[in-house]
Amino acid sequence: MCRVVEGEVLDVAADIRIGSPTFGKWTSVILSAEKHNEIYIPPGFAHGFIVLSEAAQFLYKCGDFYRREDEHGVAWNDPDLGINWRISTPILSERDKLAPRLSEISSELLPVYRQK
Numbered sequence: 001m002c003r004v005v006e007g008e009v010l011d012v013a014a015d016i017r018i019g020s021p022t023f024g025k026w027t028s029v030i031l032s033a034e035k036h037n038e039i040y041i042p043p044g045f046a047h048g049f050i051v052l053s054e055a056a057q058f059l060y061k062c063g064d065f066y067r068r069e070d071e072h073g074v075a076w077n078d079p080d081l082g083i084n085w086r087i088s089t090p091i092l093s094e095r096d097k098l099a100p101r102l103s104e105i106s107s108e109l110l111p112v113y114r115q116k
Contacts, residue, residue, distance in 0.1 A: 007056030017044040020113035073099035
């Protein structure tokens with residue numbers, strides 16, 4: 001679960017599960033402290049957000065213990081995903097500046113879609 005307790009963010013989830021009928025598709029929602037809304041990002045989805053207000057406090061709950069070696073990224077401006085971030089020149093962390101396109105990520109690192 002993700003939510004904002006101060007400010008406002010655009011929160012994005014992209015399906016990166018190999019074999020998924022929605023692979024490479026994304027959705028977004030504006031989360032705000034004022035609305036008290038939340039979003040659940042299921043396993044197998046890439047997750048990112050951009051702060052829309054002067055400041056924001058963003059809270060999220062993981063489904064397992066955090067392990068730095070499990071953390072990977074996808075280029076924010078990957079043309080294959082085509083995410084509308086509503087901004088052309090964001091301020092990025094060094095890690096995010098170096099993130100590869102989804103097509104450049106080894107399939108061994110991507111989750112596999114399992115139909116139920």
